[in-house]
Amino acid sequence: MRNSIASMTAFHSETPSPKPDASTFISDHQQVDRSKLSQMYLHYVETKDKYPHAVLLYRVGDFFECYFQDAVKLAQELELVLTSKQAGEQGRVAMSGVPHHAWERYATLLVEKGYAVVICDQVEDASEAAGRLVRREVTRILTPGTLLEEGMLKSSRNNYLAAVVIAANHWGLAYADISTGEFLTTQGSDLEHLTQELMRLQPSEVLVPTNAPDLGSLLRPGETSPHLPQCLPPSFCYSLRSQVPFSQGEARPRLLQKFKVRSLEGLGCDHLPLAVRAAGGLLEYLEDTQKENPVTLQRLRTYTVTDYLIVDNQTRRNLEITQTVRDGTFHGSLLWALDRTNTAMGGRALRRWLLQPLIDIKGIRARLDTIEELMENTPLRQDLRQLLRQIYDLERLTGRAGSGTANARDLVALADSLSRLPELSSLVTEARSPFLKALQKVPTVLEELAHKLHAHLVESPPILIKEGGLIRPSVNPLLDERKATVEADQQWIANLEVDERAKTGIPSLKVGFNKTFGYYISISRSKADQVPANYIRKQTLTNEERYITPDLKEREARILTARDDLNQLEYEIFTALREEVAQEAEVIRNLSRAVAAADVLCGLAELAVHQGYCRPEMLSGREINIVDGRHPVVEQSLPAGFFVPNSTQLGSRESGVGSSEEEISPLPTPNSQFPDLIILTGPNASGKSCYLRQVGLIQLMAQIGSFVPARFARLGICDRIFTRVGAVDDLATGQSTFMVEMNETANILNHATSRSLVLLDEIGRGTATFDGLSIAWAVAEYIAVDIRARTIFATHYHELNELASILPNVANYQVTVKELPDQIIFLHQVQPGGADKSYGIEAGRLAGLPAVVIQRAKQVMGQIEKHSKIAMGLQNLD
Numbered sequence: 001m002r003n004s005i006a007s008m009t010a011f012h013s014e015t016p017s018p019k020p021d022a023s024t025f026i027s028d029h030q031q032v033d034r035s036k037l038s039q040m041y042l043h044y045v046e047t048k049d050k051y052p053h054a055v056l057l058y059r060v061g062d063f064f065e066c067y068f069q070d071a072v073k074l075a076q077e078l079e080l081v082l083t084s085k086q087a088g089e090q091g092r093v094a095m096s097g098v099p100h101h102a103w104e105r106y107a108t109l110l111v112e113k114g115y116a117v118v119i120c121d122q123v124e125d126a127s128e129a130a131g132r133l134v135r136r137e138v139t140r141i142l143t144p145g146t147l148l149e150e151g152m153l154k155s156s157r158n159n160y161l162a163a164v165v166i167a168a169n170h171w172g173l174a175y176a177d178i179s180t181g182e183f184l185t186t187q188g189s190d191l192e193h194l195t196q197e198l199m200r201l202q203p204s205e206v207l208v209p210t211n212a213p214d215l216g217s218l219l220r221p222g223e224t225s226p227h228l229p230q231c232l233p234p235s236f237c238y239s240l241r242s243q244v245p246f247s248q249g250e251a252r253p254r255l256l257q258k259f260k261v262r263s264l265e266g267l268g269c270d271h272l273p274l275a276v277r278a279a280g281g282l283l284e285y286l287e288d289t290q291k292e293n294p295v296t297l298q299r300l301r302t303y304t305v306t307d308y309l310i311v312d313n314q315t316r317r318n319l320e321i322t323q324t325v326r327d328g329t330f331h332g333s334l335l336w337a338l339d340r341t342n343t344a345m346g347g348r349a350l351r352r353w354l355l356q357p358l359i360d361i362k363g364i365r366a367r368l369d370t371i372e373e374l375m376e377n378t379p380l381r382q383d384l385r386q387l388l389r390q391i392y393d394l395e396r397l398t399g400r401a402g403s404g405t406a407n408a409r410d411l412v413a414l415a416d417s418l419s420r421l422p423e424l425s426s427l428v429t430e431a432r433s434p435f436l437k438a439l440q441k442v443p444t445v446l447e448e449l450a451h452k453l454h455a456h457l458v459e460s461p462p463i464l465i466k467e468g469g470l471i472r473p474s475v476n477p478l479l480d481e482r483k484a485t486v487e488a489d490q491q492w493i494a495n496l497e498v499d500e501r502a503k504t505g506i507p508s509l510k511v512g513f514n515k516t517f518g519y520y521i522s523i524s525r526s527k528a529d530q531v532p533a534n535y536i537r538k539q540t541l542t543n544e545e546r547y548i549t550p551d552l553k554e555r556e557a558r559i560l561t562a563r564d565d566l567n568q569l570e571y572e573i574f575t576a577l578r579e580e581v582a583q584e585a586e587v588i589r590n591l592s593r594a595v596a597a598a599d600v601l602c603g604l605a606e607l608a609v610h611q612g613y614c615r616p617e618m619l620s621g622r623e624i625n626i627v628d629g630r631h632p633v634v635e636q637s638l639p640a641g642f643f644v645p646n647s648t649q650l651g652s653r654e655s656g657v658g659s660s661e662e663e664i665s666p667l668p669t670p671n672s673q674f675p676d677l678i679i680l681t682g683p684n685a686s687g688k689s690c691y692l693r694q695v696g697l698i699q700l701m702a703q704i705g706s707f708v709p710a711r712f713a714r715l716g717i718c719d720r721i722f723t724r725v726g727a728v729d730d731l732a733t734g735q736s737t738f739m740v741e742m743n744e745t746a747n748i749l750n751h752a753t754s755r756s757l758v759l760l761d762e763i764g765r766g767t768a769t770f771d772g773l774s775i776a777w778a779v780a781e782y783i784a785v786d787i788r789a790r791t792i793f794a795t796h797y798h799e800l801n802e803l804a805s806i807l808p809n810v811a812n813y814q815v816t817v818k819e820l821p822d823q824i825i826f827l828h829q830v831q832p833g834g835a836d837k838s839y840g841i842e843a844g845r846l847a848g849l850p851a852v853v854i855q856r857a858k859q860v861m862g863q864i865e866k867h868s869k870i871a872m873g874l875q876n877l878d
């Protein structure tokens, strides 16, 4: 059925359309007199009542339409035309719409903007309705955290739905990616950890139990509500939920029932009430919103935040792990530099690993062993990589099969991928390392499943699953019979053209088909007088007349019924296959996880070979000993051989630890032991920041189990990595550069331990010189003496070099430059000793500051230097 928006094939207004006069139509569904609405609009408002907080897309013929407030919202958000439509005696109501075949694209845009979208589709053909209202039902509820459609998800990252429960300082957090089935829960007692976990996960939607009056509403990023706990970052979408499903009384039985267990002990969360409540609340939300497409989740896993290396959001940003600081791009990030994966699952796994490095040495070594084996065995590595390229996104394909949204192409892709697994397993029969061994056994059920899918489904099935063409011949005798009938009838039609041409003597006679009239015989108007008597005229066009005959109509009815029956049977066979896949979801996903891990490790091995990385020796102690380390990203952006390697030694060696590295000539240190804190000085742009980040990145890479860009590395496991790198004003919270800097510094001083790695790039620059210097001095001293965290402190305050003469665990290093008469050459080499000048005035001269200003600056500096020997003064204080 075409309607008044039929002409709007492109609803986007090229030039902003004049605002429609809102007084001429109703734009609030609560304000209508329902008795005056026509049947369809009444059904619309009743459906809208059930989903007051979502945008309701309502199928009408070839369009999905929105009315009332949703029409206004849709038009505003997607820059579509807002118009109006007569809704019975009630008068005109606001209306906007999108073509039905493009609903996914428009729904994606709405969901990205933080809206929930409800799809109310026609569930019968308009012709079946025969005059009554076409049956429509809600077929899908889309919220940012519950997407399954391929086009709506980014293949390179998980799409998490999270749920939080907060009780005083304690919290529970559960999260799930319903497209891959991952489902985890945890509990903690430090609200800062909750914030950090949310920042790590970047969930698309967070469920919060509240007693807000507007339960069910979705707060879009940046929107606030008095019902939202303060510790939750404003950058996410929050769904305000009732507290009931988050109560222990409801959550616990829901989990027990879902995972068919008698106690939660096996899931690891029996003793964690807040974790249980968050997980139960999350499950209830899925049950509530995914009625039509119930999701298949993996068994709930419980984890502890402190079981992993803690990298706070600031540090993740500063180390540019998944995106650059400057412009937020993936290109130039650590993930970009390391990603050599060949599957979407591997790509997501690498991202997860980088965002959650390990602290468990055994786990790290298992990954390192696998990389080592893959580096040594080049043919194995290359064959594996080649094969992995042919494996599609098993995790998400299985997810779509489980929720009944997979089409036949998805199942063929799944079968193609599953049928590669035996090959994969035969490649690794001799493998020794744990992650390759995990691929040695492919459950026979998966081989059988792949075989069955291939045997049933045609090689390239259509996207639509209700219009036939999916199932091979000889799969089902009844299907074959129906196909034969349809084919015979089609042949009858084809013959009809030949026969009728012969009978009538009209060579241009054709048999055609259209949706409105079905089959017809078409004859050019000039031959209309030769038409036989049994032809019944149906339609007259400019150049042709269209006829039907009783025979043709009788045959048509048979053909259409037979085709419908055929399509229905194909659909039933297909959905049964899909159901079989869903039954094996857990087995497929377990294997997918193993494939993803092998893919990550193959990629890291490839990278290590090409970039000349070394295997880090991992220790439980505090030592950080890197010989000729390189920055993994900067190195790749420079021409080969241009990056200047630098060494780092930090953290006193525990007695009894061997010194195998000595022949590799580690950097000489002023003390026999490695220092805990390095004061790093050097001119602007000499490479201090790069060096600082390089150390953090090498440590982080080692803790995900990767080889590292260095000639040698022996690394004690860190519990946390902290960074503080030049801040910018945080306009959103109204904090100045200096306050941001102080907040970050306070966070470090309050949380760092002797097992942490602290990287400080300039402290105290945002205030008066002496304030800044004093703070920098006190901070360095506190870290070196009280915390003893392994620390590199880059600074332009050369006065800090004097700390090394006071504290035995502090050493000075500098990034060297070569001074020529009218230029400075950056050597990018880190060497012992403190720089005595910053060359800031030289930089100013090169930038073109007037000579008189440069001269005066030098005089002032001379004076200041005379008065800044603070170390001696402080020594006297002690």
Ligand SMILES: Nc1ncnc2c1ncn2[C@@H]1O[C@H](COP(=O)(O)OP(=O)(O)OP(=O)(O)O)[C@@H](O)[C@H]1O
Pocket: 634, 642, 643, 644, 645, 646, 682, 683, 684, 685, 686, 687, 688, 689, 690, 691, 828, 829
């Ligand atoms: N080891 C290195 N080898 C080669 N090039 C390097 C090296 N370290 C840094 N660089 C190059 O030098 C540039 C400046 O480095 P960086 O930003 O680390 O300097 P900086 O000393 O921190 O400067 P500032 O004090 O002004 O912040 C980088 O963009 C990088 O390309």
